[in-house]
Amino acid sequence: MKIIGPFIAVCVLACIAWLGTGPLSLYTLFGIIIPYLAFAAFIVGFIIRIVNWGRSAVPFRIPTTAGQEKSLPWIKQNKLDNPSSKAGVFGRMALEVLLFRSLFRNASTEKTEDGIAIGSAKWLWLGALIFHWSMLIIVLRHFRLFLDPIPAWISALEGIDGMFQIGLPVIYLTDLGIVAGLTFLFLRRVVVPRIRYISQAIDYFPLFLLLGIACAGIIMRYFTKVDMSAVKELCLGLVSFQPVANVTEPIFYVHVFLVCCLLVYFPWSKLMHAGGVFFSPTRNMANNSRAVRHVNPWNYEVKKHTYEEYENENWEKMKALGLPLDFEHVKEEEPPAEAEGAKADAAEGANAGAAEGAAAEAATTQDSEG
Amino acid sequence: MAKLPNRTEMLDFDFSLPPQGWMDTTTEFKEGMFCHAVKPEKLEAVNMPNAHKWSASDEDWGLPEDWKAIILQGMADRLEKYRSFKLFMDVCVRCGACADKCHFYMGTGDPKNMPVLRAELLRSVYKRYFTRAGRMFGSLVGARDLTEDVIKEWWYYFYQCTECRRCSAFCPYGIDQAEITIMGRELLNLLGLNTDWIAGPVENCYMRGNHVGLTPPAILDNVEFMMDDLETVTGHYFEPSFNRKGAEILLVCPSGDLFAEPGTYTFMGYIMLLEHLGLDYTLSTYASEGGNFGFFTSNEMAKRLNSKIYAEAERLGVKWILGGECGHMWRLMQQYMDTWNGPADFLEQPVSPITGTVFENAASTKMVHMVEFTADLIYNNKIKLDPSRNDDLVVTFHDSCNTARGMGILEEPRYVLKHVCNHFYEMPDETIREKTLCCGSGSGLNAGENMELRMRGGFPRAEAVRSVVDRFGVNMVANICAIDRATMPALMDYWNPGVGVTGLHELVGNALVLDENDHRTINLRQEELPSARTDKEIADAVAAVAGPDDGEEGAA
Numbered sequence: 001m002k003i004i005g006p007f008i009a010v011c012v013l014a015c016i017a018w019l020g021t022g023p024l025s026l027y028t029l030f031g032i033i034i035p036y037l038a039f040a041a042f043i044v045g046f047i048i049r050i051v052n053w054g055r056s057a058v059p060f061r062i063p064t065t066a067g068q069e070k071s072l073p074w075i076k077q078n079k080l081d082n083p084s085s086k087a088g089v090f091g092r093m094a095l096e097v098l099l100f101r102s103l104f105r106n107a108s109t110e111k112t113e114d115g116i117a118i119g120s121a122k123w124l125w126l127g128a129l130i131f132h133w134s135m136l137i138i139v140l141r142h143f144r145l146f147l148d149p150i151p152a153w154i155s156a157l158e159g160i161d162g163m164f165q166i167g168l169p170v171i172y173l174t175d176l177g178i179v180a181g182l183t184f185l186f187l188r189r190v191v192v193p194r195i196r197y198i199s200q201a202i203d204y205f206p207l208f209l210l211l212g213i214a215c216a217g218i219i220m221r222y223f224t225k226v227d228m229s230a231v232k233e234l235c236l237g238l239v240s241f242q243p244v245a246n247v248t249e250p251i252f253y254v255h256v257f258l259v260c261c262l263l264v265y266f267p268w269s270k271l272m273h274a275g276g277v278f279f280s281p282t283r284n285m286a287n288n289s290r291a292v293r294h295v296n297p298w299n300y301e302v303k304k305h306t307y308e309e310y311e312n313e314n315w316e317k318m319k320a321l322g323l324p325l326d327f328e329h330v331k332e333e334e335p336p337a338e339a340e341g342a343k344a345d346a347a348e349g350a351n352a353g354a355a356e357g358a359a360a361e362a363a364t365t366q367d368s369e370g
Numbered sequence: 371m372a373k374l375p376n377r378t379e380m381l382d383f384d385f386s387l388p389p390q391g392w393m394d395t396t397t398e399f400k401e402g403m404f405c406h407a408v409k410p411e412k413l414e415a416v417n418m419p420n421a422h423k424w425s426a427s428d429e430d431w432g433l434p435e436d437w438k439a440i441i442l443q444g445m446a447d448r449l450e451k452y453r454s455f456k457l458f459m460d461v462c463v464r465c466g467a468c469a470d471k472c473h474f475y476m477g478t479g480d481p482k483n484m485p486v487l488r489a490e491l492l493r494s495v496y497k498r499y500f501t502r503a504g505r506m507f508g509s510l511v512g513a514r515d516l517t518e519d520v521i522k523e524w525w526y527y528f529y530q531c532t533e534c535r536r537c538s539a540f541c542p543y544g545i546d547q548a549e550i551t552i553m554g555r556e557l558l559n560l561l562g563l564n565t566d567w568i569a570g571p572v573e574n575c576y577m578r579g580n581h582v583g584l585t586p587p588a589i590l591d592n593v594e595f596m597m598d599d600l601e602t603v604t605g606h607y608f609e610p611s612f613n614r615k616g617a618e619i620l621l622v623c624p625s626g627d628l629f630a631e632p633g634t635y636t637f638m639g640y641i642m643l644l645e646h647l648g649l650d651y652t653l654s655t656y657a658s659e660g661g662n663f664g665f666f667t668s669n670e671m672a673k674r675l676n677s678k679i680y681a682e683a684e685r686l687g688v689k690w691i692l693g694g695e696c697g698h699m700w701r702l703m704q705q706y707m708d709t710w711n712g713p714a715d716f717l718e719q720p721v722s723p724i725t726g727t728v729f730e731n732a733a734s735t736k737m738v739h740m741v742e743f744t745a746d747l748i749y750n751n752k753i754k755l756d757p758s759r760n761d762d763l764v765v766t767f768h769d770s771c772n773t774a775r776g777m778g779i780l781e782e783p784r785y786v787l788k789h790v791c792n793h794f795y796e797m798p799d800e801t802i803r804e805k806t807l808c809c810g811s812g813s814g815l816n817a818g819e820n821m822e823l824r825m826r827g828g829f830p831r832a833e834a835v836r837s838v839v840d841r842f843g844v845n846m847v848a849n850i851c852a853i854d855r856a857t858m859p860a861l862m863d864y865w866n867p868g869v870g871v872t873g874l875h876e877l878v879g880n881a882l883v884l885d886e887n888d889h890r891t892i893n894l895r896q897e898e899l900p901s902a903r904t905d906k907e908i909a910d911a912v913a914a915v916a917g918p919d920d921g922e923e924g925a926a
Contacts, residue, residue, distance in 0.1 A: 005510075007827075011785075024800070044420075049460075051455060051693035052456075053456060053457055054453075054458075055450070056449065056450055056452065056455075056456045057450070057451055057453060058452075058453045058454075059450065059451060059452060059669075059709070060705055060706055060709055061705055061709070062454065062546070062549070062776075063707055064535055064538040064544055064546060064775050064776075065541055065774070065775055065776060065777055065778035065804065066539050066775065066778075066804040067778060067780070067803075068778055068779075068781050069731070069777060069778030069779060069780065069782045069803060070731055071539065071731050071742055071781075071782060072727070072731075072742060072782070073744055075745075075782065075783070075785070078778070078908060081646055081804065082778040091433065095540070098545075100542055101656050102467075102539065102540055102541060102542050102544065103465075103467055103540075103542045105540050106467050106540060106803075107471075107800050107886050108470060109471070109476055109830075110385075110474075111384050111385050111479065113381070114381055115381075116829075116830055118800045118801070123467075124465065124467060128542075129792070140846070185864075189415050193385075193386070194385065194387065194464070194466060194469050194470070194481075194484070194533070195464075195466045195469075195482055197387045197391075197392065198392075198464050198466055198469065198484065198486050198487055198490070199464060200464065200482075200511070200512045201463050201510055201511070201512075201864075202510075202511050202512060204461070213597075230470045230475050231762070247691060266505055267856065268501075268502070270460075270461065270462065270463045270464075271505075272460060272461060272544055272656065273461040273462075273463050273542075275462070276457050276460060276461035276543060277542070277543045277544075278547075279457050280454075280457060280543050280544040281453060281454045281457075281544075282460075282538055282544035282546045282549075283543075283544040283546075286841050287704075287777075287778060289704060289709070289730045289732060289734075290703070290704055290708070290731055290733070290735040291710065291730065291731050291732065291733045291734055291735075291739070292733070292734055293514055293708045293712050293734045293735075294708070294709045295709065296452055296709050296710075299709065299710070300886075302673050302674045302677070303417065304674055304678070305576050305577060305674075305678070306679045306681070306682070307656050307678070307681060307682065307685055309389075310579060310656050311656075312580075313577075314585060314586050314655075317585060317587050318585075318586050318655070319584050321586055321587060321590055323586060323612055323655065324613050324614065324615060326685070336907070351483070354515035360561050
């Protein structure tokens with residue numbers, strides 16, 4: 001159900017667009033109104049989420065250090081996995097976002113009869129990298145529809161993407177990459193028992209949605225051709241706020257509608273990892289908290305057991321040991337307030353209990369260290 | 371106490387998964403896998419809320435009437451106060467990269483010990499009460515209601531996490547289960563649901579200055595006893611000072627080093643070194659704990675316990691602080707202390723009085739790690755070492771989780787180790803440095819009643835040790851963590867009998883040549899040294915280690 005459900009949901013969404021633009025010819029709705037709304041929802045939603053995270057405090061400097069820290073000058077620091085400067089953090093984040101550094105560490109653990117075996121496992125890293133990079137390049141390629149004249153960098157990107165010159169129209173590597181990547185990510189969720197166990201409907205839904213978008217796009221490009229001049233006219237119209245929806249092929253609207261669904265869904269889902277990764281305190285902070293004080297905006301005073309209290313409670317013992325003393329001994333009088341007396345009693349009793357427990361434990365396991 | 375299963379029984383599990391989803395599996399409280407419930411007086415002594423008598427095996431945990439409101443309000447507060455918490459609740463994509471990285475998952479096969487699912491225990495509640503999708507679609511988006519069973523499940527599994535951060539190193543977004551466990555435990559503590567093993571040391575540390583509850587006479591007695599032993603070994607009697615005003619350096623150690631073997635040998639190593647150098651240092655009976663079980667309770671409690679270190683440094687008028695070998699203690703010194711209780715502007719930037727090295731990495735905290743200090747001494751040829759005194763040891767090095775992934779002190783201990791012993795072998799790459807595997811007993815899980823959990827959680831580490839036992843004949847695990855020293859002997863006895871556990875400075879103490887008449891026949895454990903040596907041999911050994919040093923090992 002957690003797999004079929006999302007699949008059906010995506011099929012239904014595709015059908016809505018098909019029916020809406022095939023039999024019903026609601027081109028303005030599906031080509032102009034919904035895309036505008038979806039885009040606005042995406043921008044607003046994305047900003048809300050980012051602001052929302054930004055509003056939460058970062059009380060402590062807690063990078064996960066994954067290499068040698070900056071220490072003595074003759075010890076070589078791992079500046080990318082354990083950065084101590086802004087430049088280092090920039091490098092770490094760049095590696096993380098562009099090359100999935102942490103995922104590259106991935107290993108797999110297998111249980112054997114009398115032990116465990118840890119082996120290298122780079123497939124997730126590779127599959128994720130192929131999908132995300134394909135997706136990025138495809139999105140960038142789509143800018144050709146919104147810009148006139150088409151900038152040289154887009155043409156260059158298309159040239160590289162289609163460098164093998166196979167097929168007509170030329171097959172883009174990223175079209176293969178995104179389908180292969182998504183299929184891999186889907187299959188591992190189904191095939192690897194552990195991953196299937198942790199997967200939820202909301203993990204399958206975006207995969208199907210993205211696959212639907214990719215498939216509709218591929219069908220348009222390679223099989224049922226659409227009127228590209230009408231598509232470009234619509235896209236340019238959308239960005240110049242004078243849109244005309246002259247495209248009539250329903251498959252185009254299926255593609256666009258699924259993209260709209262993705263845009264609306266994106267900010268409120270796990271897909272926000274795209275924005276969230278930049279906010280991760282274990283990655284985006286320099287490991288320099290011994291050299292530079294980090295300030296907690298909500299740091300507050302706490303109740304402490306002061307040296308004065310400590311000395312007073314241990315005064316006689318400390319005096320007998322010849323330890324230096326700072327204060328006059330205040331003999332414990334009959335407690336003026338009932339509450340304080342009760343507290344002291346509780347403390348005494350607890351101490352005695354703990355000491356006994358500690359002694360017993362030491363005798364048996366020597367693990368009483370705290 | 372539950373009977374500890376034998377090795378075959380312990381390994382009789384696999385990574386297969388139950389047919390029903392994790393939300394539909396009820397938590398079975400298995401003897402030996404959890405700690406005793408906290409006794410109310412221990413919470414009351416430190417003003418923790420909702421102290422009450424309860425037991426994990428009870429049906430009714432005696433939660434306060436408004437427990438649900440307390441938890442939800444507690445979550446709301448923490449989502450505002452910790453970006454890590456909010457972000458980590460939101461961005462997980464369940465890619466599963468963390469799933470098989472947790473030592474508790476590797477040692478139990480329990481799917482809820484996959485970090486992703488342990489986080490989902492809390493995330494599901496977050497979704498239900500703090501996200502629109504969760505309120506509208508419920509379990510369809512992985513949300514579920516907060517019930518008393520959920521609280522019990524949290525308690526069982528958030529105390530099956532050692533906050534080691536290994537999952538965080540592998541997560542593409544850096545999601546850190548330690549942060550989630552910390553939040554989970556804070557929430558449980560709002561309901562008075564700590565473990566006795568954590569609350570006891572917290573109360574001791576608050577009232578008496580250290581986890582084990584040592585009073586001033588007990589501390590001085592223990593130290594005197596150790597100094598007597600040192601005299602037997604070295605012929606020198608050392609008298610470390612306590613609470614002495616005007617000393618240059620305050621030495622703060624984990625109290626385990628004052629309390630039980632083999633930590634005491636490590637302490638003897640510190641003292642030998644510092645006394646040999648003639649340093650102007652003192653110890654404190656008040657700040658007699660560097661470790662902090664408050665960190666396994668709540669942020670506030672951790673800050674309360676930590677406060678005495680700077681307070682005592684200020685009172686005694688020292689210039690800077692030197693810290694002993696301890697894992698979570700150093701995570702806190704590195705990432706929390708200055709923020710909690712700083713700025714320490716009454717202290718000075720630490721400078722080694724022996725080498726003149728300015729510890730720039732400690733410019734603000736003013737606290738130096740003992741291993742950094744010793745590595746600097748060795749690099750500058752300021753001490754004479756005879757590593758052959760450790761020749762009967764074939765040593766491997768276990769990076770403690772906190773110093774590896776919450777600090778990054780990886781090369782210094784190895785550099786020291788290579789100068790104090792002749793036989794050092796690394797465990798497999800996947801199990802050391804930033805990928806180090808936990809001892810299985812950190813974050814306050816080093817009790818006796820949960821021994822099965824500890825042996826399971828430590829199993830992956832023990833496996834890695836076994837691999838170097840088989841290949842190189844390793845017989846000693848060196849470390850820089852008091853919890854390791856306290857708990858790994860039991861772990862080794864169970865999985866790799868015959869393998870010992872030592873702090874790094876015990877080996878330093880053994881190798882340290884105090885003067886030309888330092889002819890020892892026994893090591894700090896008063897075991898016979900591998901061979902009786904002549905002066906000539908000692909002189910040769912000293913010449914060999916004191917040669918020009920280009921720091922090659924450090925950079926390796």
